[in-house]
Amino acid sequence: MSILEVENLSISFNQYTDGLKQKNVNVISSLNVTLEEGEILAVVGASGSGKSLLAHAILGILPNNANISGTISYDGEILTAARQASLRGTEIALIPQSVNYLDPLMRVGNQVRNSVKVGDAVAAQRKVFERLRLKSGVENMYPFQLSGGMARRTLLSTAIVSGAKVIIADEPTPGLDPVVIKEALENFREFADNGCAVMLITHDIESALTIADKIAVFYAGTTVEIAPVENFNGDGEALRHPYSKALWRALPQNEFIPIPGSQPRPNNLPSGCLFAPRCPIATPECELAQPEMRELRNGRVRCIHAT
Template sequence: MSILEVNHLSVSFKQYTAGLKQSHHKVISDLNVNLEAGEILAVVGASGSGKSLLAHAILGILPANASVSGVMTYEGEELTPARQKALRGKEIALVPQSVNYLDPLMKVGKQVRTSVQTGDAVQAQRRVFERFRLGREVERMYPFQLSGGMARRTLLSTAMVSGAKVIIADEPTPGLDPVVIKEALSHFREFANQGCAVMLITHDIESALQIADKIAVFYAGTTVEIAKAEDFAGQGEAIRHPYSKALWRALPQNDFVPITGSQPHPSALPPGCLFAPRCAMATPECLQAQPEMRPLRDGMVRCIHAT
């Protein structure tokens, strides 16, 4: 059962160029993704593909110059700005990419306690700190006194104690040692096993595959494939989209084959399929219109040639 649905999401930013001319850059276009209760969906793709913007759009924290279209629903009801505000940090929690989200003027123990919805906030904070190997002295520290890894574990702690039904984790593991990464991922898996939903935004496909149920591949601001995690194996024979295959083959353990070209800038998107200029399978038909997402082999793909 879908707990969070994003359909045909587009996000544009209004900017002013030389001479105060107004322009609009579409950074997300026709993006579709669903989160199901009890599931971990890993969102992967290169920098600039729209992964973090998707998280901010869901939570309603995009900057004022952003224009949003499409439909987002939570538990079957539309996510209006008022509803986003009511749910944010309560039923939908963010583990942000930047540690700057911590309040520099508040001790971190108190910050974590403010996210506890029920029960003893102090005990909840101390239990989660213990799980993340943060000593009792850490709760009395300010953010500037924390290492990068400690700050990330504090952000993880805030989400974990919130009692949220959905956790959106935006690159939650950089700067953490392998033991803590494994433990953090296991907590996300535990969270999903309790019937909640996790969106794990990451560059690290290998770590995501340890816990994810499905993988959503983003390219140039849109979804190009949604597949079961087990499809990402071997030489990528089960993967559907040419970009997803190329991304998989580019990993060191999978031949380390580079992808030719680069992802287009939002101000210079090509006509038709956004990956066509880099795709060996591209035909003139690919340049006519951006393909629709379509079902294929128990997944979804945005490619007319995928089989």
């Protein structure tokens, strides 16, 4: 069952140029994703493709110069700013990319305890710290005293104890050793198996494939494909979009074939299909309009040539 739906989300930012003139820079266009209860959706794509902005839009923490269109619904109701504020940290939890989200003036044990909504907060915090191999003395430390890996485990702890129905993990594993990465990923799988919906934003496709149910591929601020995890196999023949196939073949464990060209900048987007300038099967028709997302072979794709 769908618990969170993002439909035709577009985000732009007002920016000042020379002479105090303003311009509007579009960074996300017609983005669509759906989170299902009991499933993990991994969101992958190059830096600058809009992955973290999607998370911030869902939580309502974009800066004031952001312009948003489209709809975000949670549990069947539109997410207004007031509803986002009431659900943030309770029913929708973020494990942020930056450890700067930790309060520098509060001991980390207390920060985790503040996320406990039911039961003994101290016991819950100590149990999760033990589970994530954070020693007992860590609870009395301030964020500046933590290593990068310890800080990330602290952020992960807040989500584990929150009891949230939706967890958005934005690059949660950099800086962690392989054992802790494996345990963190297993925790996300456990969340989903207990009915939670998890969005895992990551560059690490290989790790995502070990726990995800579906993969959403982002490119230049939009979704180009959403596919079952089993489609990421072999030489990518089961994938639908040319970018998804090229991204899969570019991995070291596959053919390690680089994708010619580079992702366009938000202030210089091509007309029509955003991937067309780099696409080996592009035709003049691809330059006319950005394709709509459509259903295809138990997935979704934004490409007029996909079969």
